[in-house]
Amino acid sequence: MNLALLFIYIVCSVMIIIKAPDTLIPTLLQGSENTIKFLPVLFGSYCVFIPLIKILEKSKLDKSLAKLISPLNKALFPKEKKSAYAHLSLNLSTNLLGIGGASTPSGLKAMEEMTSKKNKIMLVVINSLSIQIIPTTVVAMRAAKGSAVDIILPSLLVTALTTVIGVVLVRVLVKE
Amino acid sequence: MSYLVPVILLSSFVLALVKRVSFYDSLTEGIKDALLLTLKLCPNLVAVFMAISLMQASGLSSMLANLVSPIFLYLGIPKELLELIILRPLSGSGSLALLESIYATYGVDSYLSVSASIIMGSTETIFYVVGVYFQGERDKKTGLAIPITLFASFIGVIVACAIARIIV
Numbered sequence A: 001m002n003l004a005l006l007f008i009y010i011v012c013s014v015m016i017i018i019k020a021p022d023t024l025i026p027t028l029l030q031g032s033e034n035t036i037k038f039l040p041v042l043f044g045s046y047c048v049f050i051p052l053i054k055i056l057e058k059s060k061l062d063k064s065l066a067k068l069i070s071p072l073n074k075a076l077f078p079k080e081k082k083s084a085y086a087h088l089s090l091n092l093s094t095n096l097l098g099i100g101g102a103s104t105p106s107g108l109k110a111m112e113e114m115t116s117k118k119n120k121i122m123l124v125v126i127n128s129l130s131i132q133i134i135p136t137t138v139v140a141m142r143a144a145k146g147s148a149v150d151i152i153l154p155s156l157l158v159t160a161l162t163t164v165i166g167v168v169l170v171r172v173l174v175k176e
Numbered sequence B: 001m002s003y004l005v006p007v008i009l010l011s012s013f014v015l016a017l018v019k020r021v022s023f024y025d026s027l028t029e030g031i032k033d034a035l036l037l038t039l040k041l042c043p044n045l046v047a048v049f050m051a052i053s054l055m056q057a058s059g060l061s062s063m064l065a066n067l068v069s070p071i072f073l074y075l076g077i078p079k080e081l082l083e084l085i086i087l088r089p090l091s092g093s094g095s096l097a098l099l100e101s102i103y104a105t106y107g108v109d110s111y112l113s114v115s116a117s118i119i120m121g122s123t124e125t126i127f128y129v130v131g132v133y134f135q136g137e138r139d140k141k142t143g144l145a146i147p148i149t150l151f152a153s154f155i156g157v158i159v160a161c162a163i164a165r166i167i168v
Helices: A002-019 A021-058 A061-076 A082-097 A100-113 A117-127 A136-144 A152-173 B004-018 B023-058 B060-075 B079-087 B092-106 B111-122 B126-134 B145-167
Strands: none
Touching: A002 A021, A002 B023, A002 B060, A021 A061, A021 A136, A021 B004, A021 B023, A021 B092, A061 A082, A082 A100, A082 A117, A100 A117, A100 B126, A117 A152, A117 B126, A117 B145, A136 B092, A136 B111, A152 B111, A152 B145, B004 B023, B023 B060, B023 B079, B023 B092, B060 B079, B079 B092, B079 B111, B079 B145, B092 B111, B111 B145, B126 B145
């Protein structure tokens, strides 16, 4: 990220200085101005959805969902300790509910408890494929701009597809 | 479909009532987190918004887009989404900044914006997640984790653009 950004800043500055040197500083100022315009939308979206997540956490909904999906976990991550399955179920259910902050600790604990390298890679792949049911920030950003087209169902379809591809590839390609 | 999110919000309020969760505390704690998170992201956002601004003004953006456009055309991906596709696995706040600038340039319900939204909503900051999960591991080799997720996500991008073409 560091190098990529530096590359962009240098190459673009050179290109701008060749074309129109007076515009370099206004261009940079435009960037910070755009950020300030965007902050209310971002803040607003977090203000709506983070309290919602707090309520879900406090009402232990993630734990009830974890119980529901535990059979799925035994199929995805075979031959692990019982304590690992508790963390795995919580990780998967918090991911689905979009409680990112709560899914990382349980995921890391599951990584510690699991013995199979293949299962560890499976967990990381599933977590990297964004399996949340509602992409809250995108939904709020679109709502703020008065969008009429729904993206929740399409996103869910694509996420489901990529997760299935990921799981199958880990199963087939990764060796124990 | 426009009922979905409002109904989920309402359900969470009812859930607070049924499960006797203190509602006011949940709100204020959540908003405090929201405030801190927004402030925490602010420097990253400015850095990326400046980069976006530089790339557009210098013409680097359109140069890169033209470079990949033959391959992207073949896969049905609009060339304007190149930056988002590259940045998405690397940086969450950065890709949010890009998404916002795509909305501002093309309009929120345009084909490009809808494709970008689905891509954003169905993919993750892969490198960050893999890094965090393997941090505590003695065996740091991530093996096929990154190639598999990148491949699956790229298929997701192609499908997202195809779906967007149907619904817009």
